[in-house]
Amino acid sequence: MLFSKSYCGSSPQRFQRLPHARGAFTLxxxxxxxxxxxxxxxxxxxxVQQAREAARRMQCTNNLKQLGLAMHNFHDTYGKLPPMSHEDxxxxxxxxxxxxxxxxxPQMELNSTVEALNPTSGVVTSDYWPRKATGNTLxxxxxxxxxxxxxxxxxxxxxxxxxxGPELNDSKPIPYDSGNxxxxLARSDYVVVNDKDKIYRGSSTNRPDGCFVWTRMNPPVRFADITDGLTNTLLIGERCYELGGELIGSGVVFGHAGNDDGxxxxxxxxxxxxxAGSGYYPINSTVxxxxxxxxxxxxxxxxxxVNFVLVDGSVHFIPDTIDHNPDGSNFGAANSTFERLIQKDDGQVLNSF
Known part of the structure; x- marks a missing residue:
């Protein structure tokens, strides 16, 4: 009998390899x-931090530009810059x-705030400023x-x-009450530039040499009085709340306690x-x-x-390495770049800074 070979299926089954399984990450x-x-x-x-700080610094610059514009609008309306403060x-x-x-x-679209507060304009008679004794003292x-x-x-x-810093300036109470x-009130990180040395109450012979004065003793400052030029004179600058762990104290939006000067x-x-601020100590001083x-x-x-806005409305970042000789010479002539920027009529005009 003849036998024939038989196959299961049409072709031999091929041996297939399973894919190799990948192990987990090693330590x-x-x-x-x-x-x-x-x-x-x-x-x-x-x-990222630099980008964020650049954005914050730009916002600070914009704030100062708006304050400078408000000052210009005030001057256009009243023919003078506002005083540093009115005395009550x-x-x-x-x-x-x-x-x-x-x-x-009112030049910053905050009319409703002023109308609600109804502030006095100083209760002391002044030879230089109009008096509005009715209303509310601070x-x-x-x-x-x-x-x-x-x-x-x-x-x-x-x-x-x-x-x-805190939204309310807890370093500057109103009223002062002997520090107690x-x-x-609301914190402000911007103060006006008053004097190259200390801030004085002022008199006919002893007055601040910046752009801002006290109403009882000082005549108003007009752009025409800034003979060093609007592009060479500081108007408003920054003061932070804390720097390097040292309390600097910022300012207060609405006003100040008492009348103590420098x-x-x-x-x-x-x-x-x-x-207000002065150049009695260097920029960013903590000691x-x-x-x-x-x-x-x-x-x-x-x-x-520090960012400053000048009287012409331009904002400049002034380094703390600027030429500055804070010698405390209260009545002496300015002898450094920063002092000359503060003084409005010292005759020492700067070509650059």
Whole structure:
């Protein structure tokens, strides 16, 4: 019998290999990936921080431009710059004085705020400024439950986004009450430029040499009085709340307590320094005498300097390395670049700075 071969299927089955299964990451590989990610973050973080600070600094510049524009609109309306503050007569511990910011608020679309506060324009008779004794003094407004919330509402136009600090300036109470006051108003990171040395009450022979004066003793400043040129004179500068762990104190939007000036031991804590600054100490100074006089100056949390708006409305970043000789010569001529920028009529015109 013949036998034939038979096959199962039409062709021999081929042997197929299963794909090789990939194991999990080893610990070494995982650590390498984490190290790479950490390195990338370390490289990118400074760039992100720099971009954020650039945006904050730009917003600060815009704030100052708006304040400079408000000053120009005020001058166009009244033919003069606003005063540093109006005086409401009384005890340094119990009185308070409306500041320059309140006067320019109508030029900043904040009319409703001013109308609600109904501020006086100084209760002391002045030979230079119109007097409006009716209305509310600042210390009365701060004690009024209906008006106090307005005074404690932060206003973004007066806040530098690079400055970290409380919305209410807890370093400058109103009224002062010998440093024990517990009413705090909205913080301002911008103060007007008053004097190359200390801020004085002023008189006919002893007056601030910047653009801002005190109403009882000083005549108003007009653009025509700024004989050094609007492009060569500082108008408003920054003061941050804290720098390098040192309290600098910023300012207060609505005004100041008392009338203490730079000659008084409490001058940096009460009085004009709530709303104005001087060149008595260098920019960004964190060290000074026992009276903390550096707190009357200018400082910022922008690295290396401070933004200022000049009288012409332009904003300049002035480095803290600028030529400055803070020799405390209260009546002497300016002998450094920063002092010349502060003085409005010293005759020492700058070609560049």
């Amino acid at each position: 070494v590989e995982l650590l390498v990936v984490i190290a790479i990610i950490g390195t990338l973050i370390a490289l990118l973080l400074p760039a 007569w009384g005890n340094d511990d119990t009185q308070a004085n409306w500041g320059w910011a309140v006067l320019v608020m 210390h009365a407004a701060a004690a009024d439950p209906a008006l106090k919330p307005i005074l404690q509402t932060p206003i973004s136009a007066f806040i530098c986004p690079s400055t970290s 006051g517990d009413t705090f 000659d008084q031991p409490t001058g940096a804590e009460v009085g004009y320094f709530y709303v 000074s005498d026992a009276n903390n006089s550096h707190r009357q100056g200018f400082a910022s949390n922008h690295s290396g300097g």
